[in-house]
Amino acid sequence: MKKQPNITAKSIREARERIDHMVHYTPVLHSEAISKVAGCDLVFKCENFQKVGAFKARGAANAVLKMSPEERRKGVATHSSGNHAAALARAAQVANIPSYIVMPSSAPQVKRNAVEGYGGIVIECEPNLKAREEGLKAVVNQYGATFIPPYDHIDVVEGQATCALELLETYRSLDFLIAPVGGGGLLAGTALATKFYSPNTKIIGAEPEGANDAKMSFEAGYRIPVQTPNTIADGLLTSLGKLNFEIIFKNVDYILTVSDQEIISAMRLIYERMKIVIEPSSAVPLAVVLKNKNLFANQNVGIILSGGNVDLAGLPFKSS
Amino acid sequence: MKKQPNITAKSIREARERIDHMVHYTPVLHSEAISKVAGCDLVFKCENFQKVGAFKARGAANAVLKMSPEERRKGVATHSSGNHAAALARAAQVANIPSYIVMPSSAPQVKRNAVEGYGGIVIECEPNLKAREEGLKAVVNQYGATFIPPYDHIDVVEGQATCALELLETYRSLDFLIAPVGGGGLLAGTALATKFYSPNTKIIGAEPEGANDAKMSFEAGYRIPVQTPNTIADGLLTSLGKLNFEIIFKNVDYILTVSDQEIISAMRLIYERMKIVIEPSSAVPLAVVLKNKNLFANQNVGIILSGGNVDLAGLPFKSS
Known part of the structure; x- marks a missing residue:
C-alpha cells in the first residue's frame, strides 16, 4: 500500500507542519452575547477566514x-x-x-x-x-x-483534522466540539484529532434535517445515502463517504439535526452579533446548540465555522 | 469653563485608559486580496467588532x-x-x-x-x-x-480619538489614515490623534457624494450644512458639527467623495474577501481608495471601519 494506512496523533501534527505555508492558522472568536443566548460558553474556530474561504x-x-x-x-x-x-x-x-x-x-x-x-x-x-x-x-x-476527491480520502481527512488540532491546542477543556457534516471529511478529521488530543471532549456532528443521511447511517450502523437532499446548507448536500462513515461511527458521540429555519436563525445571530460572514453550513452547529440547550447548559463548547463562501445577493434574512 | 477646553496628546491617552473597561481594543485586519486590487498596502481598524457594533x-x-x-x-x-x-x-x-x-x-x-x-x-x-x-x-x-450629543462635543470627540490612537500605536508608518465623515466626531478625533502621534500621516475624510457638506464646507472655509442628504451610508447623513468643523478644517488634508455605487462595490469587496459584516458607512474609505488609486499607489494606508450595524434583510448586493 502506497499511502500511510492510518491517521495518528503524530500524522495529524505532521500534516499541520506540512501545510503551514499554505493555510492560515485561523483565529478563534468568543461571543459573550451568543454565549448568553445559548446558556453555555461558546468558542468559534473561524475557517471562514481560511484561504479560499473554507476549511477545504x-x-x-x-x-x-x-x-x-x-x-x-x-x-x-x-x-x-x-x-x-x-x-x-x-x-x-x-x-x-x-x-x-x-x-x-x-x-x-x-x-x-x-x-x-x-x-x-x-x-x-x-x-x-x-x-x-x-x-x-x-x-x-x-x-x-x-x-483528489473532495472528502472521502485519507490525506484529505488528515488535512481537515488540523483544524480541530489548532483549536484543541489552545482550548484544552472543551466539553463538546461540534462540526457540520456533509461528506464527512471535516467531522471525521475533527473526531480523530479530538480522540488523540482531547479524549474527554464529546464530538457532535451537526446535520440539516433535509440531508440527514449521517444521522440515519449512524443509527443504522451502515451507510444509507441521502436520496433527495434539500437544505439551505448547500455545503452539506452530499452523503457520507465510506472511509468517513467508518471513522465517524467509531469516534463521534452524537449526530444531531436541525431544520433550515433553525439554521437561518443561527446564521443571523452570527452575522448580527459577531459581525462575520459565514455560509449556511457554518451555522448548523450553533443551530444544534440552540435547539438542545439542556445538553450544553454551562458547558464549554467549541464550534467549527466551516466557511464563508455565500451568495451575498441571496442571503436568507427577512425583515424583523 | 467646567470642561477641559482642549484635546491634547495626553488627554487622548488618558481617555483610552478611562474607557478601557468599557470598550474593546479592536483588532486590525489585513487583506492581501483587497490590497492587491487597490494597489497599496491596506490595514483595517475594525470598529464593527466594537461594543454596540460601532466606534460610538x-x-x-x-x-x-x-x-x-x-x-x-x-x-x-x-x-x-x-x-x-x-x-x-x-x-x-x-x-x-x-x-x-x-x-x-x-x-x-x-x-x-x-x-x-x-x-x-x-x-x-x-x-x-x-x-x-x-x-x-x-x-x-x-x-x-x-x-450628551452624538458628535459635536469635546468629550465625545476625545473618546473617538482613541480609535486612531490604538491603530497608530501598532502601525507607525502609515502614509494615509482615512475615516468616514458624517457629523465629524470620528474624523475630528482621528485627525487630532494622528496630529499628535503620527504627524507625517496624511488624514483623509471619506464622504458620500449624496451628503457632501464636509467637502463643501472644507473648500469654502465655513460650515455649509447639507440640505437634502441622500445616500446608502445612513450613518453619514448628518452635517458636520461646529466644533468638529474647526478641528477638521485645521487638521485634515483632504475630503474625498464617492458615489453610492462605489460605496456598494467597496462594501461587497469587504464582505467577499474579508468575510466581515460592515455597515455602508464603513465602506466609504475603501471606496475612496479604489477611486483614487494613483494617490495611494504603493503607500501604507489605514482605514477605519466605523461599524457593523446593518439591516441584514436589506443588503444592497445584486447577483453577479
Whole structure:
C-alpha cells in the first residue's frame, strides 16, 4: 500500500507542519452575547477566514503535498463545483503543478472564475454525475493526473483534522466540539484529532434535517445515502463517504439535526452579533446548540465555522 | 469653563485608559486580496467588532466617565435613533446611571429594543427635529439629566480619538489614515490623534457624494450644512458639527467623495474577501481608495471601519 494506512496523533501534527505555508492558522472568536443566548460558553474556530474561504484548503493542501514528486509533476484532478475545486486549484498553484477541474456547464460563472483565478484548468461537462465521472476519467487518462476527491480520502481527512488540532491546542477543556457534516471529511478529521488530543471532549456532528443521511447511517450502523437532499446548507448536500462513515461511527458521540429555519436563525445571530460572514453550513452547529440547550447548559463548547463562501445577493434574512 | 477646553496628546491617552473597561481594543485586519486590487498596502481598524457594533461606544463611554459624580447620579440624555443611542444607553448601564433616549415614533423596533436591552429609558416623540429637541429639553428639565450629543462635543470627540490612537500605536508608518465623515466626531478625533502621534500621516475624510457638506464646507472655509442628504451610508447623513468643523478644517488634508455605487462595490469587496459584516458607512474609505488609486499607489494606508450595524434583510448586493 502506497499511502500511510492510518491517521495518528503524530500524522495529524505532521500534516499541520506540512501545510503551514499554505493555510492560515485561523483565529478563534468568543461571543459573550451568543454565549448568553445559548446558556453555555461558546468558542468559534473561524475557517471562514481560511484561504479560499473554507476549511477545504487544509485537506487539498495536505493531499497535494503528500504526493510523490513524479505524481505531482502530472498534476491533480477533481470533479466539483464547490469549495474543494477552488481549494485544490489553489493548492496546485502554490505547489506549482497543474490542476484539472471537471465542472458541470451549469456551474455559476463566479465559481469557474475562482478556479481559473487560481490557475486551475476547467473542463466543462454535462450537468450530471455520469458526465462528471467520465470527464474526470478522461483527464486522469490523458494527463496521468491524480484524482483528489473532495472528502472521502485519507490525506484529505488528515488535512481537515488540523483544524480541530489548532483549536484543541489552545482550548484544552472543551466539553463538546461540534462540526457540520456533509461528506464527512471535516467531522471525521475533527473526531480523530479530538480522540488523540482531547479524549474527554464529546464530538457532535451537526446535520440539516433535509440531508440527514449521517444521522440515519449512524443509527443504522451502515451507510444509507441521502436520496433527495434539500437544505439551505448547500455545503452539506452530499452523503457520507465510506472511509468517513467508518471513522465517524467509531469516534463521534452524537449526530444531531436541525431544520433550515433553525439554521437561518443561527446564521443571523452570527452575522448580527459577531459581525462575520459565514455560509449556511457554518451555522448548523450553533443551530444544534440552540435547539438542545439542556445538553450544553454551562458547558464549554467549541464550534467549527466551516466557511464563508455565500451568495451575498441571496442571503436568507427577512425583515424583523 | 467646567470642561477641559482642549484635546491634547495626553488627554487622548488618558481617555483610552478611562474607557478601557468599557470598550474593546479592536483588532486590525489585513487583506492581501483587497490590497492587491487597490494597489497599496491596506490595514483595517475594525470598529464593527466594537461594543454596540460601532466606534460610538468610545465617545459615549468617555463622556459619561468625565461627568462629575453629582451629574452622573441624575443620568444622561440624548435624541438619536442610531448607534449613539445604543452606545450611550450601554455606557450608562455600565456606569450604573439612568439614560433617557428620545426617539421618533417612526424608529424601527429593533433600534428601540437595542436601547432598552441596555436599560435605556425610551421617550417617544413625533418624528421631526422640533419634537425631538422639545422631548430632550423636557427630559433634561425633569430629571436634571446631562445631554450628551452624538458628535459635536469635546468629550465625545476625545473618546473617538482613541480609535486612531490604538491603530497608530501598532502601525507607525502609515502614509494615509482615512475615516468616514458624517457629523465629524470620528474624523475630528482621528485627525487630532494622528496630529499628535503620527504627524507625517496624511488624514483623509471619506464622504458620500449624496451628503457632501464636509467637502463643501472644507473648500469654502465655513460650515455649509447639507440640505437634502441622500445616500446608502445612513450613518453619514448628518452635517458636520461646529466644533468638529474647526478641528477638521485645521487638521485634515483632504475630503474625498464617492458615489453610492462605489460605496456598494467597496462594501461587497469587504464582505467577499474579508468575510466581515460592515455597515455602508464603513465602506466609504475603501471606496475612496479604489477611486483614487494613483494617490495611494504603493503607500501604507489605514482605514477605519466605523461599524457593523446593518439591516441584514436589506443588503444592497445584486447577483453577479
